[in-house]
Amino acid sequence: MGVSENGLEPFLRMAGVQLGSCGPDRATVVQPPVPELENHVGVRHASALHAAGYAAARALAEAAIAAAGSSARLRLKQSEIAYKAMGLGSLETVAEPADEEWEAAIAGLDCGDSVVLRCSASFPTVGKAYAIVSFDRARVTK
Numbered sequence: 001m002g003v004s005e006n007g008l009e010p011f012l013r014m015a016g017v018q019l020g021s022c023g024p025d026r027a028t029v030v031q032p033p034v035p036e037l038e039n040h041v042g043v044r045h046a047s048a049l050h051a052a053g054y055a056a057a058r059a060l061a062e063a064a065i066a067a068a069g070s071s072a073r074l075r076l077k078q079s080e081i082a083y084k085a086m087g088l089g090s091l092e093t094v095a096e097p098a099d100e101e102w103e104a105a106i107a108g109l110d111c112g113d114s115v116v117l118r119c120s121a122s123f124p125t126v127g128k129a130y131a132i133v134s135f136d137r138a139r140v141t142k
Helices: 010-014 046-067 102-107
Strands: 018-022 027-031 073-082 091-097 116-122 130-138
Touching: 010 046, 018 046, 027 046, 046 073, 046 091, 046 102, 046 116, 102 116
Parallel strands: none
Antiparallel strands: 018 027, 027 091, 073 130, 091 116, 116 130
């Protein structure tokens, strides 16, 4: 599931997404230039930028869940992105918790039916391009 080193989703692999650092408070992915995902002047396609934001946010959420010792699974609830700059060259995407409710949400993973984890992903090398990605979780049934 998701973005573990061996289990990248097919579109993420095709988009050149590579995991960088990953922890419960911050995760990064790198996306080198992929000519098939760029226009005639080298600007990255919007869906490839969104894929990098999604991958970083999901890696952050999965790391936080694992660190909490939870058996919860992630299910994408909502994602959106606001493009503020062009994506050029090799891009690093950084995901961090989006609000102060992050720790409470992680602590409540095994207590209720659904918890929303909000995190933001930014592309610091291109300026202010942001993705806000929310996940909700479903309890693992055995």
